[in-house]
Amino acid sequence: MHASFRVFWDAKIGSSPEEYEDAFWPEAAATFARDGRFAVADGATESSYSRHWAQLLVGAVGGQGYTRRETLIRHLDELRTEWSTAHVNPSQPWYVAQKLELGAFAALLGVRLIEDARGPRYHAIAAGDCCLVVVRDGAQLRAWPVEQSTDFGSNPILLSSVDPAAEQRAFLLHDAMPLATGDTLFLMSDALAAWFLREAEAGRVPWATVGAFESGDDEGFRAWVRELREAGAMRNDDVTVALVAIE
C-alpha cells in the first residue's frame, strides 16, 4: 500500500491568512509507504490562541504519533501545559489574560493508516465536527463522526486547552475500517464537510469536484471556495481538506 497526501485550505472571508485557525498534518503534499499519519484540526474562532492549540493537536497525532485514543488522552495534559506556558505574560491586558483562562477549543480528526497481514485499514480518532469521508468506487462509503449534513450546526464538543484531559475522555471517539486500493479519504473541517455531505445526500459527487484539484493548485481551490461562499452554498469559515489516496 502506498498513500499520497495533498491538502488545500483557505481562511474565512474577512480574515487574513495569518488568522486561519485550522491546522493540518503533514504540512505539505507527501507520499507514504505502509504507514502514514494525518490530521486536521479546527480551532474555535472565539477563543484566543486557538490556532496554536489546533497546531499542537495535529502535531501530537502526526508528529508524535499519538494516534490511539488512550495515548492521546494520556498526553493531552502535556499539550495543555505547553499551550498555557507559551502565552502567559504578566503585562498582557485584562482581556487577553481572561481569554487565556477560558482556554482555546478545537475539533480534531486524526487518521493512521496501517498495513499488516490483515491488509490495509485505518484507525481514526475524533473530537468535535471535523469529518472523515471514505470514497470507494465512486461512492461514499463512510462519513464519520458526523454522518449527515443536518448534524452540523449545533455546538460540537471540542477539546479544551484548559480542562483536564480526564474530563475530555468522553469527547474523543474511535473508528476503524479496512481499506482497499483506489480508496480516497477526505479529512475536512466543518464548513467544507457540511457542503460535501449535503451534495452527496442530493445524489451529486462532491468527491469528484474536490478530488479534481491537483496538488499545488491552491489558487484554483480558493477561487472555487470563494464561489461557493458567495453563492451561499458554504458557510464563511476557515476551510481545510486533506486528501489521502490509497494506491
Place this chain on the structure above:
Amino acid sequence: MYQAQISRANPSAFVFLVDQSASMREPWGAESGKAKADAVATILNRLLQNLVLRCAKEEGIRDYYHVAVIGYGASVGSALGGSLVGEDLIPISRLGNNPIRVDDVTKKVDDGAGGILEQQIKLPIWVDPKAENGTPMTAAFGYARSLLEPWVQSHPDSLPPIVVNISDGAPTDGDPTAAADAVKQLTTSDGSVLLLNINTSSAAGAPVEFPSNPEVLPDDYARLLFAISSPLPPYMRTAAAEEELRVDEASRGFTFQGDAVATIRFLDIGTRPVNMAAVDAPAT
C-alpha cells in the same frame, strides 16, 4: 432579515440607554439592599466585559461592535468614565482598552475536591452608578437616533444596531413613543434598528420576560415600555427558547422585573451574536 454576518468590515452596534434619575436610588426588587443604580451599573459592566471578551483575540480586540452607553437623568450623554468621558459610539477595542479602572476581586471557587479555592479575578469598570433628577427618556431616544442615523448610513449592510433601554419607568419629558419610533425606523439592508426595554421594578414579584400581551403588566409605564419595544426577530426567539423561555411571534423585547439574574439572561439573549465572524465559543 437580521442575518448579516458580523465582521470587522461589517460590524454591528449596541446603544445602552441607562436611566440615571433619582428614583434609581431605590432598592431593586429581589436585590433588596442594593439600589437599582448600583445593580444596573454592575450588570452593565459585566455585560460590556463579556462583549469585549467575545471580540478579544490574542492580538487585541477585533472591532465587531461599536458601543455607546448613554445615561439620562440630570443630563443626557455618555455614561462612560475615565479617559472615555464624553465619547459616544466607539469601536469596542477603544472601550476594552480604556476602562475607568480594573478592580481586583477575590472569588471563591470549588476546587473540584470538596474544598474552596480563592481566585483573583479582574473586573473592568466603565460605568459608575449615578442617580439624580428626572427621567428624560424622550431626549435619550433622540440622542440614540442622533448617534445611529449616521452610523447606519456608513454601515448600510450591517446587522441592524440594537438599542437597550434600562429604566424604572416614568418618563418626565413627555410621551417617548414618537422618539422611540424614530429610532426603530432607522434601517440597514438587513432590517430595522431593534429597541429592547428593561423595566427595573422595586417589586419582588416574578419577572415578566418577552411578553406578547401587555395585559399581564402591572402599570401604565410598563405597558408604555412594552408598546415601544420591538417584536423579537426569529434569531432572538430561538435564543430565548434555548433558555427555556416561552416566546411566540408576538413576543416583544421587553422585561419587567426585580431580578438581576433574569436581567442578565435577558441581556444575554438580546446581545447574543446571530452570525458572527467570530462565532459563539466553543463552536468552530
